[in-house]
Amino acid sequence: MHAISWEVSGSQGFETAWVQLGEGVLRARGRAVGTVPEPYWISYALETGDGFVTRRLTVTAETGDGARELDLRHDGQGGWTANGEPLPAVDGALDCDLGLCPLTNTMPVLRHGLHREPGEREFLMAWVSVPDLAVRPSRQTYTHLGPGRVRYASGDFRSDVEFDEEGYVLDYPSLATRLTAR
Template sequence: MRAITWEVSGSQGFETAWIQLGEGVLRARGRVVGTVPEPYWISYDLETAEGFVTRRLTVEAEAEAGTRTLDLLHDGHGRWTANGEPLADVDGALDCDLGLCPLTNTMPVLRHALHREPGEREFLMAWVSVPDLAVRPSRQTYTHLRPGRVRFASGDFRSDLEFDEEGFVVDYSQLATRLTAR
């Protein structure tokens, strides 16, 4: 197990994730503190199946208005539920993307080795906004620029991400910078 901490400029906060990486699978638990759009704390647990496909993301968010929880589950066949309710808008997605969380950029990059090999892939993500934990569809494109460098694009937003050899974000311009090294 290893721990990675990022300073998250997008939320004016910090995130620490404790990560277990195995052959084609990832498990992580994380804690987040942010101040934008409002002060909040988040705890999450992430589990993938083979091929780094999201199996489950559980999130608890605490803000001034109270505590919210999300149990986002992928059935392995392209269908999702949030707290037991079907999410047809994200059917077909393989990955979750927890808003302002650099860890969740790892799964599609590892699955396609985009931090190491040329290629461009478009994905549909089950994107989770923070701190309200609403789940929405998000089309995202990842493009290999050179080893360790991948361009992320979604809508009008673009950012070049730097990844370490294992596939974890080191720098996500406009969003986060890693504070701990291996």
């Protein structure tokens, strides 16, 4: 297990994730603090199954209004629940995408080797907004631009993201920049 820290410009804060990467699986726990859109603390745990497909994301968000919790689960067949309630709007998604969290860009990139090999993939994500922890569908496209460079696009937003050899974000313009070496 190793720690990765980012300065998260999108939240005017910081994040550290303790990550364990194995053959086709990823486990992580992380903490983030931000000030945009309001001051908050986030604690999360992420686990994937084979092929880096999300199995479970648990998140606790604390703001001045108190704490919220999310237990987001994927059944491995395309179905999702949030705190036990079905989420049909994200059925078919393989990945979660925790808002303002550079770690969750790793799973689709690793699954398809997009940081190493040419290709373009479109995804439906179970996107979790921060700090309210609402889950919404998000259509995203990842396009290989060159070794370690992948264009992320969703709606009108585009960013050319730099990944290290292992598939972790080094620089995500307008979102985050890594502070520590792996």
